[in-house]
Amino acid sequence: MKPTGSNLDAVRRHNLGRILDLVHREGSLSRSALTRETGLNRSTIAALVAELVSRGLVVEGVPATEGVVGRPSPVVSPSEGTVVLAINPEYDAITVAAVTLGGRVIERVRRGFRTGPSVQRAVTESAALVSELRGRLPSDVRIAGIGVAVPALVRAEDGMVRLAPRLGWVDAPLAELLADVTGLPVLVDNDASLGARAEYHFGAGRGIDDLIYLNGGASGIGGGLILGGRPIRGAGGYAGEFGHTFSTEGGIPLERAVTRDALVDAVAPGADIDDAELERLLRATPHPITATHAEILGRSLGGMINIVNPSRIVLGGFLGIIAACEPELLAARVARYALVPPGEEAEIVRAELGADLLLIGAAEPVIDRLIADPGRMPVRLPGARPAELQR
Amino acid sequence: MKPTGSNLDAVRRHNLGRILDLVHREGSLSRSALTRETGLNRSTIAALVAELVSRGLVVEGVPATEGVVGRPSPVVSPSEGTVVLAINPEYDAITVAAVTLGGRVIERVRRGFRTGPSVQRAVTESAALVSELRGRLPSDVRIAGIGVAVPALVRAEDGMVRLAPRLGWVDAPLAELLADVTGLPVLVDNDASLGARAEYHFGAGRGIDDLIYLNGGASGIGGGLILGGRPIRGAGGYAGEFGHTFSTEGGIPLERAVTRDALVDAVAPGADIDDAELERLLRATPHPITATHAEILGRSLGGMINIVNPSRIVLGGFLGIIAACEPELLAARVARYALVPPGEEAEIVRAELGADLLLIGAAEPVIDRLIADPGRMPVRLPGARPAELQR
DNA sequence: GCTAATTGTTGTTTACGCCACCAAAAGATA
DNA sequence: TATCTTTTGGTGGCGTAAACAACAATTAGC
Numbered sequence: 001m002k003p004t005g006s007n008l009d010a011v012r013r014h015n016l017g018r019i020l021d022l023v024h025r026e027g028s029l030s031r032s033a034l035t036r037e038t039g040l041n042r043s044t045i046a047a048l049v050a051e052l053v054s055r056g057l058v059v060e061g062v063p064a065t066e067g068v069v070g071r072p073s074p075v076v077s078p079s080e081g082t083v084v085l086a087i088n089p090e091y092d093a094i095t096v097a098a099v100t101l102g103g104r105v106i107e108r109v110r111r112g113f114r115t116g117p118s119v120q121r122a123v124t125e126s127a128a129l130v131s132e133l134r135g136r137l138p139s140d141v142r143i144a145g146i147g148v149a150v151p152a153l154v155r156a157e158d159g160m161v162r163l164a165p166r167l168g169w170v171d172a173p174l175a176e177l178l179a180d181v182t183g184l185p186v187l188v189d190n191d192a193s194l195g196a197r198a199e200y201h202f203g204a205g206r207g208i209d210d211l212i213y214l215n216g217g218a219s220g221i222g223g224g225l226i227l228g229g230r231p232i233r234g235a236g237g238y239a240g241e242f243g244h245t246f247s248t249e250g251g252i253p254l255e256r257a258v259t260r261d262a263l264v265d266a267v268a269p270g271a272d273i274d275d276a277e278l279e280r281l282l283r284a285t286p287h288p289i290t291a292t293h294a295e296i297l298g299r300s301l302g303g304m305i306n307i308v309n310p311s312r313i314v315l316g317g318f319l320g321i322i323a324a325c326e327p328e329l330l331a332a333r334v335a336r337y338a339l340v341p342p343g344e345e346a347e348i349v350r351a352e353l354g355a356d357l358l359l360i361g362a363a364e365p366v367i368d369r370l371i372a373d374p375g376r377m378p379v380r381l382p383g384a385r386p387a388e389l390q391r
Numbered sequence: 392m393k394p395t396g397s398n399l400d401a402v403r404r405h406n407l408g409r410i411l412d413l414v415h416r417e418g419s420l421s422r423s424a425l426t427r428e429t430g431l432n433r434s435t436i437a438a439l440v441a442e443l444v445s446r447g448l449v450v451e452g453v454p455a456t457e458g459v460v461g462r463p464s465p466v467v468s469p470s471e472g473t474v475v476l477a478i479n480p481e482y483d484a485i486t487v488a489a490v491t492l493g494g495r496v497i498e499r500v501r502r503g504f505r506t507g508p509s510v511q512r513a514v515t516e517s518a519a520l521v522s523e524l525r526g527r528l529p530s531d532v533r534i535a536g537i538g539v540a541v542p543a544l545v546r547a548e549d550g551m552v553r554l555a556p557r558l559g560w561v562d563a564p565l566a567e568l569l570a571d572v573t574g575l576p577v578l579v580d581n582d583a584s585l586g587a588r589a590e591y592h593f594g595a596g597r598g599i600d601d602l603i604y605l606n607g608g609a610s611g612i613g614g615g616l617i618l619g620g621r622p623i624r625g626a627g628g629y630a631g632e633f634g635h636t637f638s639t640e641g642g643i644p645l646e647r648a649v650t651r652d653a654l655v656d657a658v659a660p661g662a663d664i665d666d667a668e669l670e671r672l673l674r675a676t677p678h679p680i681t682a683t684h685a686e687i688l689g690r691s692l693g694g695m696i697n698i699v700n701p702s703r704i705v706l707g708g709f710l711g712i713i714a715a716c717e718p719e720l721l722a723a724r725v726a727r728y729a730l731v732p733p734g735e736e737a738e739i740v741r742a743e744l745g746a747d748l749l750l751i752g753a754a755e756p757v758i759d760r761l762i763a764d765p766g767r768m769p770v771r772l773p774g775a776r777p778a779e780l781q782r
Numbered sequence: 783g784c785t786a787a788t789t790g791t792t793g794t795t796t797a798c799g800c801c802a803c804c805a806a807a808a809g810a811t812a
Numbered sequence: 813t814a815t816c817t818t819t820t821g822g823t824g825g826c827g828t829a830a831a832c833a834a835c836a837a838t839t840a841g842c
Contacts, residue, residue, distance in 0.1 A: 011829095038396035042820065046822075069810075163732075241700075339632075342632075459839080
C-alpha cells in the first residue's frame with residue numbers, strides 16, 4: 001500500500017521536482033520562464049530554485065540579454081556538480097559514463113572483452129570502471145545513483161535480470177550486486193526501453209506522447225513503448241519486445257527475419273563494420289536485401305500500429321538504415337498492412353541520438369527518482385557557499 | 392500549457408479526490424480505513440469527509456459493529472444525492488441511466504428504434520430520455536454531468552464522433568450538441584474503451600493494471616487497453632480497436648472472421664436471440680464453429696500479448712461465450728502464438744459485468760473529473776442541513 | 783466493572799505558497 | 813541624456829491545510 005495522501009511536504013517535493021523536470025528537459029530556462037510554465041509565484045520560484053541550488057542540482061547563471069524589455073531573469077541550468085553514473089554492459093564491452101541533468105554525457109570510460117562477461121565479472125569490471133570514472137571527475141561532484149541499461153528482460157522493481165540471452169545471464173540480481181560493491185543506489189532496466197525514453201526526451205520522439213521505438217543491433221531487435229507520455233512495460237516488462245514478434249504467418253521472429261548480419265553479408269561478407277560504414281556501403285552499392293528487409297519490417301510495423309496507434313515510430317540502428325535506404329517501400333508496406341485511420345497518423349522517422357543513447361536512457365530512471373524527491377540530495381555544507389551570481 | 396505547479400488548493404483538491412476515488416472504487420469504507428489508505432491524519436480525514444458530505448458526494452453512516460476493539464468508525468459511502476447521467480446510443484436503441492459514485496445504476500430508461508438514428512435524432516431522443524429520467528429522480532438530486540458511450544471512433548478531448556460506421560455518423564460534434572440541449576457538461580468516448588474501464592474498476596479486471604478487454608457484439612468486436620493502470624487511447628483514440636486487426640495472413644479483419652452471426656447461424660439460423668440463449672444453445676448442441684472461432688481468436692490474442700504483455704485478457708459478449716465453450720483450445724492456441732514469457736503471464740477470463748457495463752463505463756470519465764476536483768460540486772445550501780449521523 | 787485499544791474531536795502548531803510592496807534593470811521615448 | 817514603461821527580483825507578512833497533542837468516547841476482553 002502506497003502513501004497516497006498529499007501534504008505540505010508533498011507540495012514542496014512536487015514543485016521542486018517540477019522545476020527539476022523542466023530544467024532536465026529544456027536544458028536551460030530563465031526563472032521567469034519557470035514561473036510561466038509552472039504557474040507558481042515569482043517568489044515561490046525564487047525560493048525553490050534557491051533550494052535546488054543549495055542541493056547542488058542546478059546553477060543560476062547570468063541572464064541572457066535577449067533584447068526584451070524588463071529586468072533580465074537569471075538562467076537556471078543543470079549543475080555539473082551532481083551526476084548519474086550510467087552503465088551499459090554489452091556482449092563485447094562495458095561502458096560507464098557520467099550523465100548530468102539535461103541528459104549530457106560529460107565523461108565516459110569503456111572496457112572491451114573478447115567474450116561475454118559473466119555476471120560476476122561484469123559487476124567487478126563495472127565497479128572498477130566506476131572508480132576510474134570517479135577519479136576523473138572533480139572531487140566534489142556528487143553521485144545521485146547508478147542507472148544500468150542491460151540487453152535483457154529485467155524486473156525493474158528490484159533490478160533482477162531475468163534473462164539475458166546474449167550475455168547468458170539468468171536470474172541475476174544485478175542491482176543488488178552493483179549496489180553492494182559501489183554503495184550507491186542502482187536502477188536497472190532493459191536497454192531498448194531506456195533507449196526509447198532517451199529518444200522520447202531528447203531525440204526523434206520529443207513531445208510525441210504515443211510512440212514506438214525500435215532498435216536494430218548486432219544481436220537482435222529491441223524496442224520500447226511510450227503511450228500517453230509514459231513508458232509502458234507491461235505486466236512482466238515484456239511490452240515493446242517487438243523483436244520477438246512473429247513476422248510472418250509461419251512464425252519466425254522478426255529479429256531472425258530481419259538481421260544486421262544479413263545486411264553486412266550482402267555488401268561486405270564477414271566484415272566487421274559499424275553502422276555508418278554499413279550504410280555507406282549499402283548506399284554505394286544498392287542490394288535487393290534492403291527491399292526484402294523493408295517489406296518484412298513494414299508489415300510488422302503495420303501490425304503494431306493497428307494495436308497501439310502511435311503517432312510516430314522511431315527506428316534506430318540498422319533499422320534506421322533500412323528506413324533511410326527504402327523510405328517509399330517501407331511506407332507503402334506499412335500503409336498496406338496498417339489500417340487507414342491509425343496508419344496515416346503514424347510517421348516513421350529515424351532515431352536521432354547516437355552512441356550516447358543508452359547511457360542517457362540508463363540515467364533516466366535515476367533522474368526520475370531525483371525528480372520525484374529532490375530532497376534526496378543533501379544540502380551542501382555551509383562551508384561551500386552557494387555560487388554567487390556572477391557576470 | 393497546463394498549470395503544473397502545486398499549491399495548498401491543489402493539496403486539498405488532491406486529498407478530496409483521493410477519498411472520493413477510494414469511496415468510488417470500494418463502495419464503502421470506514422473513516423479509519425481512509426486514514427490507513429491515505430496516510431493522512433485522523434483529523435484531516437474528518438475535515439475532508441465533512442466537506443465531501445457538504446458537497447453532496449458522500450454520506451456518513453452508522454459504523455458497522457465489526458467486533459473489533461476500539462471506538463467504531465463511521466462508514467463513508469457514495470451519496471445518491473449526486474449522479475452521473477450515462478447515455479449509450481446504439482443502432483437499435485438509446486439507453487440513459489443514472490449512475491452513482493461506486494458505479495451503481497439506480498435508474499434507467501430506454502427507447503428502441505427500427506433503424507439507426509441520425510445524429511440529430513439521437514440528440515433529441517437523448518434529451519427527452521434525460522428529462523424523463525430526471526423526473527423519476529428525487530428533485531434534490533444533483534447531476535454531475537453526462538457521460539456518453541458511443542460505438543464509434545471518438546476524439547475524447549472535445550467529444551467529436553469521427554466515425555461511427557454502424558450508426559452512419561461522420562464528424563458529429565456529439566458532446567457539443569448534447570451540452571447545448573441539456574445544459575450539462577458532456578464527455579463522450581468509445582464504448583469499448585469505456586467498457587474496459589468498467590471491467591477494470593468493477594469487473595473481471597479489478598486490480599489488474601495491464602489488461603486487454605475485448606467485447607464481441609452483434610456489430611463487431613471492440614476493445615480497450617489498460618496499461619500501467621491507465622486507459623490507453625493512442626494518438627487518435629484507435630489503440631485497442633482490435634476488431635480491425637488482421638486475423639490471418641491474407642488479411643481479413645478479426646471482426647469479420649469471428650462474428651456473432653456465424654455462431655447464431657450455426658445453432659439457430661436467422662433467429663433473434665440474446666447472448667444467454669446463444670450460450671445455452673451452443674452448450675446444448677456443440678458445433679464445430681466454436682472451435683474454429685476459438686482458434687482464430689486465440690491466435691489474434693497471441694499477437695496482442697506479444698506486443699503489450701498484459702497480465703489478463705477480459706472477454707465480453709460472444710467472445711466470452713467462445714472462451715467459456717472452448718477454454719482449452721483457446722488457451723492452447725494462445726500458448727502457441729504468444730511468446731512463452733508474456734504468454735504464460737496472460738490469464739484469459741470472461742467479463743463479469745452484464746448489461747450495465749457500458750453505462751457504468753460511460754459514467755467513469757465524468758467521475759474522473761469529479762475526482763480531479765470535487766470542489767466542482769457546490770456546497771449544499773445552509774437551509775438543507777447536512778444529514779445528521781443517525782443510528 | 784475495569785483495562786486496553788482504537789478512534790472521534792478540539793485547539794494549537796508548522797510550513798508552504800501567495801500577495802503587496804519596493805527596488806533593480808533593461809528597452810522605449812523624448 | 814534623462815525619463816518613462818515594462819518586467820522581474822527581493823522581502824516581510826498573511827492565509828490556509830495538514831500535522832500534532834491532549835482528551836473524550838466507545839468497544840472488546842477479562
